[in-house]
Amino acid sequence: MLDQLLPQLVNGLTLGVIYAMIAVGYTMVYGVIELINFAHGEIYMFGAFFCVMFISVFGVPFYLAIVLSMSCCAIMGILLDIVAYRPLRNAPRLAALITAIGMSIFLQNLAMVIWGSRPLPFVQDAVPAYLNETAFSMGEVYLTWLQVFIFAVTIAMMFGLFFIITYTKIGTAMRALAQNKTAAALMGINVNFVISFTFALGSAFGAMAGILVSVYYNTLYPTMGYMAGVKAFAAAVLGGIGSVPGAMLGGLVLGVAEALGAGYVSSLYRDGVAYAVMIAVILFKPSGLLGKSVVDKA
Amino acid sequence: MQRKLFFVFLIAALAYPLMPLSSDYVLHVMTLIMVYMVLAMGLNIVPGFCGLLDLGYVGFFGIGAYTSGLLTVHYGMSFWLIVPLAAANGAMWGVLLGAPTLRLTGDYFAIVTFGFSELVVLFLTNEIWLTRGPLGLPGIEPVSLDLSFLNPDWFWYFDGEPPYFYLAIFLVAAVYFLLKRVEDSRLGRAWFAIREDPMAAASCGVNILNYKVIAFAISAAIGAVGGSFYARWYLFLSPDMFKFWESFLVLCMVVLGGLGNLRGALFGAVIMVSMGEVLREILPALGLPPEVRFLVYGLLMVLIMRFKPAGFFPAIASSGKTNPMLVALEKRICETHGGASGSDS
Numbered sequence: 248m249l250d251q252l253l254p255q256l257v258n259g260l261t262l263g264v265i266y267a268m269i270a271v272g273y274t275m276v277y278g279v280i281e282l283i284n285f286a287h288g289e290i291y292m293f294g295a296f297f298c299v300m301f302i303s304v305f306g307v308p309f310y311l312a313i314v315l316s317m318s319c320c321a322i323m324g325i326l327l328d329i330v331a332y333r334p335l336r337n338a339p340r341l342a343a344l345i346t347a348i349g350m351s352i353f354l355q356n357l358a359m360v361i362w363g364s365r366p367l368p369f370v371q372d373a374v375p376a377y378l379n380e381t382a383f384s385m386g387e388v389y390l391t392w393l394q395v396f397i398f399a400v401t402i403a404m405m406f407g408l409f410f411i412i413t414y415t416k417i418g419t420a421m422r423a424l425a426q427n428k429t430a431a432a433l434m435g436i437n438v439n440f441v442i443s444f445t446f447a448l449g450s451a452f453g454a455m456a457g458i459l460v461s462v463y464y465n466t467l468y469p470t471m472g473y474m475a476g477v478k479a480f481a482a483a484v485l486g487g488i489g490s491v492p493g494a495m496l497g498g499l500v501l502g503v504a505e506a507l508g509a510g511y512v513s514s515l516y517r518d519g520v521a522y523a524v525m526i527a528v529i530l531f532k533p534s535g536l537l538g539k540s541v542v543d544k545a
Numbered sequence: 546m547q548r549k550l551f552f553v554f555l556i557a558a559l560a561y562p563l564m565p566l567s568s569d570y571v572l573h574v575m576t577l578i579m580v581y582m583v584l585a586m587g588l589n590i591v592p593g594f595c596g597l598l599d600l601g602y603v604g605f606f607g608i609g610a611y612t613s614g615l616l617t618v619h620y621g622m623s624f625w626l627i628v629p630l631a632a633a634n635g636a637m638w639g640v641l642l643g644a645p646t647l648r649l650t651g652d653y654f655a656i657v658t659f660g661f662s663e664l665v666v667l668f669l670t671n672e673i674w675l676t677r678g679p680l681g682l683p684g685i686e687p688v689s690l691d692l693s694f695l696n697p698d699w700f701w702y703f704d705g706e707p708p709y710f711y712l713a714i715f716l717v718a719a720v721y722f723l724l725k726r727v728e729d730s731r732l733g734r735a736w737f738a739i740r741e742d743p744m745a746a747a748s749c750g751v752n753i754l755n756y757k758v759i760a761f762a763i764s765a766a767i768g769a770v771g772g773s774f775y776a777r778w779y780l781f782l783s784p785d786m787f788k789f790w791e792s793f794l795v796l797c798m799v800v801l802g803g804l805g806n807l808r809g810a811l812f813g814a815v816i817m818v819s820m821g822e823v824l825r826e827i828l829p830a831l832g833l834p835p836e837v838r839f840l841v842y843g844l845l846m847v848l849i850m851r852f853k854p855a856g857f858f859p860a861i862a863s864s865g866k867t868n869p870m871l872v873a874l875e876k877r878i879c880e881t882h883g884g885a886s887g888s889d890s
């Protein structure tokens with residue numbers, strides 16, 4: 248029993264950092280415009296597909312393809328905001344939520360039209376060979392270079408994000424907007440630009456997560472964003488929506504809980520862990536682990 | 546004029562199964578439309594009347610369908626007994642889910658309902674001892690009407706589409722009538738008040754949480770009734786039928802017709818189901834999988850929210866203007882203030 252613990256833990260942490268990457272996108276957007284961007288999971292999926300497309304169609308090397316795909320998704324995020332959400336900024340919340348759901352379904356099916364509904368393998372030839380080799384082994388536990396790469400990239404990006412939010416001017420503007428949009432606008436902050444920037448940043452993180460997942464599991468399909476989006480949202484809620492460190496922590500906790508739950512309780516309800524965690528947090532501690540207390544705006 | 550037209554259509558619909566050229570396919574689609582009409586009217590209560598987004602409506606549909614299917618398969622219960630049981634089961638889950646979550650903001654509520662419906666699907670898929678899981682639940686008895694205690698000959702099996710067609714018409718009419726009455730009652734007015742301004746409603750003595758839970762329970766019960774009919778009509782159930790897509794489809798119907806409008810919900814059901822049938826034929830011809838029809842639905846939702854947020858039967862915006870008393874009052878105000886006041890913005 249116990250010898251399973253460490254491999255499950257490693258597996259869970261790998262999943263967890265990826266959930267955290269997606270969750271920061273949800274949480275940042277929610278912090279700034281108080282909208283659950285349901286289409287974020289689809290951006291994650293498009294990230295994986297763009298990357299494969301760059302590699303297989305244009306023959307771009309792996310690492311460059313990642314960067315290009317992230318940029319494309321950042322632009323996509325900005326367009327999503329401008330086309331779908333900006334016109335409804337002052338509309339009732341119900342309208343914006345329905346639009347978000349509509350965009351999510353639309354983008355998912357758009358991918359299905361473009362790339363077909365069958366799962367594709369990731370272009371393995373393009374992935375540097377050493378990524379699949381074992382980096383460390385400790386008894387039963389193997390850590391491939393790919394996993395090391397995932398951890399390194401996510402940790403680096405999280406520190407980058409932390410730096411942007413805490414020390415740069417635009418990060419300060421984001422935090423100001425999250426506190427009070429009107430006051431921020433009165434201080435001369437270009438609200439729409441900051442919102443676009445937030446979408447771009449969140450979408451780039453989502454795209455990176457999508458690429459890492461599709462390399463890790465060697466598969467990508469148009470509906471992959473659905474499940475991942477839900478789980479990342481659960482992670483964001485768990486950490487306290489609107490809080491970036493909370494999203495990171497929530498992702499890790501959820502990933503580990505899911506891996507351990509699948510390993511020790513029942514693998515049938517693997518996906519149920521996320522829903523159960525989400526509902527439990529919302530019921531008992533809606534502010535999440537690290538969030539500020541939620542003011543009821545219903 | 547509109548009334549006359551409505552009755553002409555109604556009589557045409559009622560007479561259709563008796564026509565010599567009536568096709569089973571058309572009857573099937575019309576019955577399906579009516580199942581969705583029931584669902585759309587039921588869902589309409591929560592986002593339409595109370596202004597809360599419910600993304601897990603299909604969960605209650607599934608609960609009703611499986612309640613009906615399992616009670617039929619295991620206990621051979623009569624349909625007429627099952628309908629109230631399924632409704633009660635749906636309402637119970639509605640209260641259990643709604644009571645703790647409805648105090649939260651609308652966004653959280655949307656997510657909780659979504660999670661709930663996904664958990665329902667997971668339960669139906671994994672608890673094989675009860676539901677047979679992904680194999681589905683075949684062999685459900687069709688509806689029968691047993692009046693043999695009145696006359697030994699009065700016993701009918703529902704064979705083929707026409708009897709179900711009439712039963713569905715009855716169901717739609719019953720739900721429509723019920724909700725129409727509720728809409729004009731104290732309950733309905735409380736819901737509208739909550740939708741328009743929760744704070745004002747609360748300060749006028751409306752217990753917001755109670756009224757929301759009642760709305761959610763009624764909506765869930767109607768969904769379960771729809772499900773119990775669906776199980777006894779389709780005669781086969783599988784967890785795949787109750788995925789998120791269905792919730793989205795029903796939401797589309799409500800949004801298309803206009804949130805908070807019963808007739809809009811009926812209209813939405815007709816349009817969406819017919820469109821689904823047409824696209825199901827067209828898409829494979831274009832070499833696309835039939836699921837792609839959701840591309841159209843998604844786009845439709847976004848466009849409606851952008852350009853026609855009240856749907857095609859806007860009830861909310863115009864209700865104040867069609868009331869003759871309000872119109873007269875507005876006119877008087879305009880005259881006294883020199884037309885400067887725009888009372889509705």
